[in-house]
Amino acid sequence: MSPDPDRQERIILALPNKGRMREPALNLLKSAGVSVTGDDRSYLSKTSNPGIDLLSVRAADIPVYVYYGIADLGITGRDIVAETGLEVYELADLGFGCCNLVVAVDKDSGIRSPSEIPHGSKVATEFPNVTKAYFDELGVLVETITLRGAVEIAPRLGLATAIVDISSTGATLEKNRLSAIGKVMSSSARLICNKISYKTKYDKVEEITNRLRVSP
Amino acid sequence: MTTQIARMLASKAKDEGRLCYITNCIRYLESRNLSLREYWQAGAERVGGDRVSADAEAVALSLEMLNSVGIRASVDLGSMSVIRKLMDRFKINDYKRLTGAIGSKSIDDLRKVTGDRNAIETFTLLMTKRGKAEMIRAIADKAGCLEDEYEYFRDLYRALDAYGCASSVFVDLSTIREMAYYNDLVFEIFTWGIGLPIGGGGRYDAMMKDFGINTTATGFALSIDLCVRALGGPQGNSNETLKVYYQDGFRDKGIELARRLRGSGKCCTLDAYKGERSGILVGEKAVKIESGEEYEP
Structure with a gap:
């Protein structure tokens, strides 16, 4: 399958579809100015920021989606990232899910x-x-x-x-x-990033990372 | 393939030259690994030569190869010698854990390797910023070393500028190649939409010396499987693939046109004409079969 040209302009952020990390992740995003619009249980949701879509999948699968570049960024536990052993960037400790x-x-x-x-x-x-x-x-x-x-x-x-x-x-x-x-x-919960997305969407990834870092 | 090529060169006592290859490779992987066990790669190696010129040639050639098949790619540069010198500067011994932390941009893991505040600040800068040669200047100022590395990167960018590709090349010192034989410059090649690097390379002088030849070497390899994926799959996109046919006696002209088209980034196929009703027909002139108009690429 060839790359989707629309993807070049958007960031897809994967977060857990259930469990202890979902609500804190949504709250953190909200405090960073990114709110889900429409059905937040849908696996792919639009947000208040037109450049960011949310992908809701199992926490254990998030490193896989990020590693292959299906999602550019992901929020999941450090234990889960370690278990998969996949090479992704770990951009920030988000301070919840400890x-x-x-x-x-x-x-x-x-x-x-x-x-x-x-x-x-x-x-x-x-x-x-x-x-x-x-x-x-x-x-x-x-x-x-x-x-x-x-x-x-x-x-x-x-x-x-x-x-x-x-x-x-x-x-x-x-x-x-x-x-x-x-x-x-x-x-604890970490913001992880696909290695190529970090390079090809550097400005957007940096902006989102900084907003999530400084959010209370 | 780099190890095999280095060994082959050593067996022939060859300390200067350029080689290229396209081949299938087979590797052992743990079952949990998601990569392919058999894969195709194309690569080129430059043995001997001036350090900056040879490295620039390798980086520029990798981008030119991809450009010639229609893939717009970029390169990120890293440096194992920068990391080694900073390890010496801050007296850090655990190379494996340090490169693991740098490779995943994990500041938490970095803090487990060293408690030295200046070291943490320097490596954090190295891991979190991406730019051009001035990146090395900023790290050199922070660490109080790396003057030679800064001069090397400045000179490298001058050479890349001459090749016309400097704007596609960035310094990201968290670029770490898994192969331990790289001892200096390392680089990864990527294009948007493909989640993995489509190629990479670096300088491996130390391995040549291990094989008994006192020379220098640099090179790279591209993943053909990932290039095919970047181009839209093995069949390509039939809507964008131009079909070129040649009449009897005009094969050479057909090949010339196909090369020009591919050189400009267009996909095309070339076959002998057997009555097809669409495409470009090369005879005395190149014409569009459907309309009979002359074709100008």
């Missing part, structure tokens, strides 16, 4: 740090690539099991010895009798 990606085990397991997890143990996670890189660097050989939600129940059901999952307040871990024994990474 959480940690932690290693957690059953409170009664007796394991106090990630390096004490026995070799060959199973680790359940939604972040298999980040998890593998973390344990590889630690020198602990584990088997990662990829789950798509409710990761915290895996130890109790005997599926895994440990989990790697996001934690904001620790309440979910506590509720499932888990304790965090190590931090894999800190995460």
Whole structure:
């Protein structure tokens, strides 16, 4: 498919279509003078700025849309960008969606740090690539099991010895009798950019980045 | 292909020359990687020669090649020697993490590499600004080094100006090539609407020395697959592709016309005339088949 000539003049900004980051992302855009016009649940929406359209897709897919240049900019979690491993520019920390990606085990397991997890143990996670890189660097050989939600129940059901999952307040871990024994990474919402869009639409990308940076 | 070409030159003890190629390449990739395992690329390498002249020739040729097939492209320049010198200046040892932070323009990652305020300010400037040779001047002033690099980039822009392509070339020092053999200038080539660089290259003197030849080398490669995508797919756009036919005995004139058209950025095909009812027919003169009017490109 050939490039759409209209795209040269517009910026498409991808943001999560649901979840904890959508509302703060919309609020941030609004405070930067970009409001959704029409149906904000439509996957492609116009905004009050005729040069910016919004693409609403799953947060986990946003790095993919940005990497391939379907979207020029995207707002998603740093943990998600790290998991995909795709090369995109990370232009700004937007200051919301803060959480940690932690290693957690059953409170009664007796394991106090990630390096004490026995070799060959199973680790359940939604972040298999980040998890593998973390344990590889630690020198602990584990088997990662990829789950798509409710990761915290895996130890109790005997599926895994440990989990790697996001934690904001620790309440979910506590509720499932888990304790965090190590931090894999800190995460928050980031403004990411396609590398070619940064170059071919430099002035517009810089303008939007600066407006989002200074917005309260 | 650069490594293979360097090895071939070394085996022939050749320290001066120009080579070009079009070939398919096969690479190993992890299954999560979204790139193609087999891909086509076209490239050119300049071995030996003056540093500025050879680099300018490589950059200008890459843009001219793309221009000749109708792709308007731009180039961003980076410099591994600038990054190395700044690492020495600020006593930073972790090259991999630093280039990872620079390549993704991540100031958070940069702060994990160094806590030196001056280093953070200098690298932030390097990562967030894009311009011409004065970019190097601003960084040199901030860091208190890089005078040689500034002179090199100024001279490079003079040479690119002579090639007529300086306006399409920018300095963005967060341009990092994944191949570790580049030791000095690196560059990426891109065009709007294609989310990935359509080519890239750089200077790899150190690799030539690793293969036992004391010479210099610079070069680039273009992704043919991405060029095809930029042109609108393998079949092209039939509405924009001009069909040129030649009568018996006029093939050379047909080729000449087709080259002129392609040189001016137009897409055309050339075939022997077999009674087609539309297109351009080349005989004693070039005429539009539909109207019989003389055709002037």
